[in-house]
Amino acid sequence: MTTDHHTDPQPHHPVQIAPNLRNTPDNHTAAREALDRLALFDWHPLAPYPGSDEPWLMRCLLCVWEGERFYSHIGRNKPAKRHPARTDKRTCLPPGQRPAHLRKPMSRRDTAPTHAHAALRRALRSWFEDRHQPVPETVTFHVTYDHDDGPAYEPDHATLNHTAHTQTTDQFASTLVADALTEFNALAPPTDRVPLTIRLHTPQTTPAPVPPTS
Incomplete structure (x- = not known):
């Protein structure tokens, strides 16, 4: 009689992260x-x-x-x-x-679940807040064709769109932002050169003026 060395998978796995990841x-x-x-x-x-x-x-x-x-x-x-x-x-x-x-891999942009957008948004906000930097209105990731498995949004050369100015950063590589962007690419890789823009601030609406009462 032989014993199978595999263990049966459990229906609910405890959340464990590798020692090299920050406990956040x-x-x-x-x-x-x-x-x-x-x-x-x-x-x-x-x-x-x-x-x-x-x-x-x-x-x-x-x-x-x-x-x-x-x-x-x-x-x-x-x-x-x-x-x-x-x-x-x-x-x-x-x-x-x-x-x-x-039978069919997920590849269309509109199949990306909401949590992938949310995870990328959280990672971006945390990156700016941890560094005590102003959070831009939006962050735009551009498409690269340098990967062997097709086009992808890259963390390098991202555009930070502030209210009064824009700037480019290469500081997202090897951060939680890059991890979240990798996840987004896996679920919804780009099909063309259209960049991906993530809004970090809720647009402010100006209330309509109240007409004077007679």
Whole structure:
């Protein structure tokens, strides 16, 4: 009698983050969203959340393959290349036999869930507030074609749109903003060169004047 070395995945995973990540509410929120997304695409984490652009040890629940995947690639993976072949040379469940929600990767901009926008907005606001810098009205990310897997919004050369002026920054690389932008790219990569603008302030409306009473 042999014993399977795999452990059964639990329905609810505690939120754990890698030691190299700061113990902040934003990172714990990102970890919870990451766990929910892995569950949505039938993956099971085997290590704490490392950040969106770091290799993460996980298990494919379609065929129990185990290995490292980039969390940012989950959901936009090509159906025929969900992961490398297993050590026993067996491949994953064929695309035609997979659940309907796994047969077509998410790629259209309008499919990005609200939490991806919200996570990027939170990360941006935290970045400015942590550095005691004024929060701009909007931040605009431009499209790059330098990545092997297609166009993406890049954290470099972002435009900060203040009320009275604009400026460009390259300081978002290797920050929570870059992680949140990687998540957004995974869910809704650009299909053209139109930039992505994130509003950080609620537009102020001017109340209509009250007509004088006679």
